[in-house]
Amino acid sequence: MKIPFILAKRFVAGESFTESIPKAKELNKKDLKLTLDLLGENIDDRQTATDTVDAYIRLLEGIKEQDLISSISIKLTMMGLDIDHDFTRENLFRLLDVAKAQDQFVRIDMEGSDHTQITLDIFKEAFEKYGKHVGTVIQAMLHRSHNDIHELAEMGADIRLVKGAYSEPSKIALQNMPAIREAFKEQAKVLLEKTPFPRFGTHDDELIDWLKSYAAENEISKDRFEFQMLYGLREETMVQLSDEGYSARVYVPFGTDWFPYFKRRLMERKENVWFVLSTMFKK
Numbered sequence: 001m002k003i004p005f006i007l008a009k010r011f012v013a014g015e016s017f018t019e020s021i022p023k024a025k026e027l028n029k030k031d032l033k034l035t036l037d038l039l040g041e042n043i044d045d046r047q048t049a050t051d052t053v054d055a056y057i058r059l060l061e062g063i064k065e066q067d068l069i070s071s072i073s074i075k076l077t078m079m080g081l082d083i084d085h086d087f088t089r090e091n092l093f094r095l096l097d098v099a100k101a102q103d104q105f106v107r108i109d110m111e112g113s114d115h116t117q118i119t120l121d122i123f124k125e126a127f128e129k130y131g132k133h134v135g136t137v138i139q140a141m142l143h144r145s146h147n148d149i150h151e152l153a154e155m156g157a158d159i160r161l162v163k164g165a166y167s168e169p170s171k172i173a174l175q176n177m178p179a180i181r182e183a184f185k186e187q188a189k190v191l192l193e194k195t196p197f198p199r200f201g202t203h204d205d206e207l208i209d210w211l212k213s214y215a216a217e218n219e220i221s222k223d224r225f226e227f228q229m230l231y232g233l234r235e236e237t238m239v240q241l242s243d244e245g246y247s248a249r250v251y252v253p254f255g256t257d258w259f260p261y262f263k264r265r266l267m268e269r270k271e272n273v274w275f276v277l278s279t280m281f282k283k
């Protein structure tokens with residue numbers, strides 16, 4: 001059964017870039033920066049992966065044409081990671097050539113733990129070649145992140161720190177919220193100390209308040225790091241953070257392949273389910 005897009009509308013800006021432009025402009029007008037994300041994951045044929053890279057390149061061009069303040073996020077499984085690693089690297093570098101030529105930024109989102117090592121390996125190669133035009137994501141909940149964060153911070157990499165959206169076994173990941181928050185804070189300290197401009201992707205007030213106080217206590221200025229949140233969640237908080245002088249960026253997903261992303265948002269928070277259910281009863 002195909003689920004109607006109207007249910008996903010709270011979390012997904014549109015089914016195409018063109019459809020998402022008005023929302024994107026509205027957010028930029030509120031002084032919020034953007035990360036546009038063409039939705040999709042786990043592509044298993046080469047032609048679709050190649051077409052996806054072309055679509056990402058058109059997205060970079062669209063951002064320029066529309067004068068949006070936006071970077072993009074990509075997933076390596078959309079560029080062929082489940083098919084062939086060399087092919088994926090070539091695809092990523094083709095995109096990064098354009099990003100570098102146009103002075104734009106591409107972030108490699110982090111996916112499930114089967115892909116962590118290869119994603120970081122490919123990121124490190126990309127970082128060596130493209131420097132400030134590429135960044136990636138670390139999931140605080142993974143046990144391995146304690147080491148990964150140090151290594152990436154030493155490199156001065158551009159990292160978005162998040163809790164982690166994928167369900168992982170206890171052997172490799174923390175399972176309870178207090179422990180995940182503690183890991184997030186420890187890793188955030190490393191990024192704040194060693195990297196020029198860390199990004200923190202969270203809607204969690206405890207972490208947001210902690211980041212603000214930690215930065216103030218350690219004389220880290222408000223414009224030396226960034227808060228990031230997902231489209232459709234806590235927009236007022238983002239505007240307030242921006243008004244207070246912090247850098248604030250909204251992650252704006254769009255595209256027809258929205259179901260897996262939509263499902264993760266519903267799994268994260270029961271209020272999201274209620275919101276979606278309530279839209280079923282509205283015109």
Ligand SMILES: Cc1cc2nc3c(=O)[nH]c(=O)nc-3n(C[C@H](O)[C@H](O)[C@H](O)COP(=O)(O)OP(=O)(O)OC[C@H]3O[C@@H](n4cnc5c(N)ncnc54)[C@H](O)[C@@H]3O)c2cc1C
Nearest residue numbers: 109110137162163164165201202203204228229230233251
């Ligand atoms: C910009 C961005 C990019 C991301 N990229 C990735 C990625 O590449 N890979 C990945 O695995 N995951 C990614 N994530 C998802 C992330 O890993 C978490 O799954 C997700 O952010 C939920 O964790 P949280 O800290 O936001 O809050 P949660 O753990 O969901 O909630 C904790 C507390 O925060 C508060 N809260 C949460 N949501 C709201 C709300 N809407 N309104 C009010 N209070 C709220 C509540 O007090 C809640 O109890 C990303 C998240 C963001 C924001």
